[in-house]
Amino acid sequence: MRMQESKKGLLTDLIARARKAGADAADAIIFESESLSVSWRLGKKEGVEREESHDLGLRTLVGKGQAIVSSTDLKTSTLQDLIDRAITMARNAPADPYCEIPSTDSSPITQTDLQLNDPREISPEDLFDLAADTEDAARSVEGVTNSEGAEATKNKGHIALASSAGFADEYSVTNFGASVSVIAGQDTGMERDYEYSSTRFFEDLMAPSAIGRSAGEKAVARQNPQKVKSQQAPVIFDPRLSGGLPRLLSGLISGASIARGTSVLKDKLMEKIFPETVSICDDPHRSRGLASRPFDGEGCIGKTRMVVDKGVLTTWLMDTRSANQLGLDSTGHAIRGPSSAPSPGPSNLYMMKGQISREELIAEVKNGFYITEMMGMSFNSLTGDYSRGASGFWIENGDIAFPVNEMTVAGNILDMFANLTAADDLSFKYSTNAPTIRVDGMTVAGT
Numbered sequence: 001m002r003m004q005e006s007k008k009g010l011l012t013d014l015i016a017r018a019r020k021a022g023a024d025a026a027d028a029i030i031f032e033s034e035s036l037s038v039s040w041r042l043g044k045k046e047g048v049e050r051e052e053s054h055d056l057g058l059r060t061l062v063g064k065g066q067a068i069v070s071s072t073d074l075k076t077s078t079l080q081d082l083i084d085r086a087i088t089m090a091r092n093a094p095a096d097p098y099c100e101i102p103s104t105d106s107s108p109i110t111q112t113d114l115q116l117n118d119p120r121e122i123s124p125e126d127l128f129d130l131a132a133d134t135e136d137a138a139r140s141v142e143g144v145t146n147s148e149g150a151e152a153t154k155n156k157g158h159i160a161l162a163s164s165a166g167f168a169d170e171y172s173v174t175n176f177g178a179s180v181s182v183i184a185g186q187d188t189g190m191e192r193d194y195e196y197s198s199t200r201f202f203e204d205l206m207a208p209s210a211i212g213r214s215a216g217e218k219a220v221a222r223q224n225p226q227k228v229k230s231q232q233a234p235v236i237f238d239p240r241l242s243g244g245l246p247r248l249l250s251g252l253i254s255g256a257s258i259a260r261g262t263s264v265l266k267d268k269l270m271e272k273i274f275p276e277t278v279s280i281c282d283d284p285h286r287s288r289g290l291a292s293r294p295f296d297g298e299g300c301i302g303k304t305r306m307v308v309d310k311g312v313l314t315t316w317l318m319d320t321r322s323a324n325q326l327g328l329d330s331t332g333h334a335i336r337g338p339s340s341a342p343s344p345g346p347s348n349l350y351m352m353k354g355q356i357s358r359e360e361l362i363a364e365v366k367n368g369f370y371i372t373e374m375m376g377m378s379f380n381s382l383t384g385d386y387s388r389g390a391s392g393f394w395i396e397n398g399d400i401a402f403p404v405n406e407m408t409v410a411g412n413i414l415d416m417f418a419n420l421t422a423a424d425d426l427s428f429k430y431s432t433n434a435p436t437i438r439v440d441g442m443t444v445a446g447t
Contacts, residue, residue: 007032008170010074011162014058018083019164023060023090025101027163027298030170031055031338034156038124040131041149048124057338060086061101065093070339098324104167104299115288117172118201127152130178130208137212138182138195143220148192150180150212154202159293167299175290176202180212184219191225191403193218193373197429200288218372221393225403228394228446234368235409235442236361238392239425241374242351242434246280248413250346250432252381253313255322255333264384264414265313272311273417277354280308282317284332284347291347291431295332298342302332307349317344351434354422358436361423363398369409369444370395384413408445415441 011028018026032054039046057070060083067089071082135150153176160170179196195215197206237245249265257263265273274280284302286292295301298320305315316326319334319342334342362370372392379386391405416439423436 006170007158007160008162008168011160012168014079014083015162015164017080018058018060018086021083022087023062023083023164025061025164026059026086027101027161027165027167028056028058029297029336029338030057030158030160032158035153036124036127036155037151037153038127038131039149039151040128040135042147043132043135045128046149055338056082057336057340058082058086059101059341060090061099062087062090064095064097064099065090066096066099066341067093068339068341096321098321100320100324101163101165102298102300102320102330103165104163104295104301113287114285114292114294116174116200116292118174118176118203120202122154122176122202127154130205131180133208134178134180134212135182137209138180138216139212141182141213141216141220143184143223144182144216145186145190146183148181148183150178153177161295161297161299163299165299167295169295169299171294174200176200176205178205178208178211180215182215182219184216185223189223191219191222193222198290200290204288222391222403222405225391225405226394227406228369228404228444230443230445230447231367232441233444234365234395234438234440235444236365236368236370236395237434237437237439238370238372239427239429239434239436241371242437243349243430243432244374245416245420245437246349246351246434247346247432248379248386249280249307249417250282250317250349252413253307253316254344255316255318255326255328255331256344257381258316259322259325263381268313269316271313273313273414274308274311274420275418276311278308278311278420278422279306279352280349281305281352282307282333282346282349286348286428289348289428289431291349293347296342297334297336298330300330300332300334302347305331317346319344346432348428349432350426350428351422351437353424353426353435356421356423358423358425361421361436361438362395362400365395365438366397368395368438369393369404369407370400371409379413386411386413386416404446406446409442410445411439411442
């Protein structure tokens with residue numbers, strides 16, 4: 001697969017043929033990817049996996065009927081069949097008064113500005129060296145007794161989009177990753193933990209020694225867990241979990257959820273739902289951001305938005321369809337796959353850093369739960385009721401006292417938002433990020 005070849009011409013021609021065949025409007029998108037993953041365990045090479053794919057999706061509108069079809073075969077004869085099927089399906093689809101191929105008047109920011117594509121060539125041996133060094137560092141931590149292995153990955157992707165409204169553009173991306181999982185203890189006393197790093201540029205990955213050491217130290221610290229009695233207590237979310245709260249918010253303020261009336265926040269626009277010290281930003285143009293994009297899934301150009309400004313919810317996240325339903329304008333948050341219609345979703349979403357250190361955040365807690373791992377999810381978007389399994393460490397008199405596991409934390413998302421305090425240790429490690437977060441007054445269920 002030759003990913004450097006422009007795909008705009010292919011898509012523009014496809015759209016023109018769809019219009020000639022009877023589509024009133026259309027757009028098409030191509031996703032191409034190449035990936036290489038290597039694994040290393042107990043000091044030896046364990047495996048290599050390579051994968052290549054290309055997927056094309058065509059969306060056609062006939063009147064207000066919409067259809068989406070996809071194919072992995074880009075031959076001319078196959079594409080004509082794709083067009084015929086899409087138009088036939090659109091003609092027979094129920095009318096949707098909100099469907100539209102949007103006009104895009106702005107010029108996209110270039111991928112050079114966003115720095116999404118690392119030109120450096122990384123070989124399989126480079127990846128094996130990364131994985132080996134990462135596992136060596138983890139296994140060297142005193143108390144680590146076994147390893148589930150380390151992995152290193154590289155991915156190259158290319159996205160092209162064209163529409164009958166005149167939009168046509170494309171961009172390339174790279175992603176690199178390194179991870180390791182190790183075990184501390186023996187027999188029934190074994191505890192596992194992990195660490196990983198994921199970046200657009202290879203040079204931005206955490207040092208393998210730091211990844212490995214972090215995983216090993218976390219596994220050792222989890223040994224001999226205890227249980228605590230069920231109670232109301234402050235809960236502190238470690239930064240590798242705290243992004244889950246703004247991620248939940250993004251679902252609740254999705255234009256589709258608001259239009260359906262299935263969000264507990266549907267009547268909260270321009271209301272204060274967080275303390276004044278909390279602000280949350282969405283930035284599609286963050287340099288080297290893991291969710292950065294020069295344009296969204298409909299060709300609309302997004303912009304940096306304060307989703308929550310000093311505690312006040314300021315906007316919904318909308319694609320064209322949900323914006324039409326709400327009588328508003330798209331915010332440039334359309335995301336899509338080759339076989340699905342656009343729907344709203346965030347880009348680089350992050351909670352801005354607070355005014356208190358992580359150490360101070362913990363020191364203020366007499367009895368509380370510092371969570372480092374969560375599992376399962378029970379969340380009702382209509383009521384805001386929230387419950388998850390969790391493990392981590394118990395806090396006593398402002399200090400980390402002992403590890404705990406097999407716990408459950410529960411609350412209502414509106415109360416959680418209202419009683420949230422953010423630390424000042426924000427770092428950009430994921431597509432959704434937040435500093436260490438404390439939520440006061442949650443229900444902690446143990447023994």
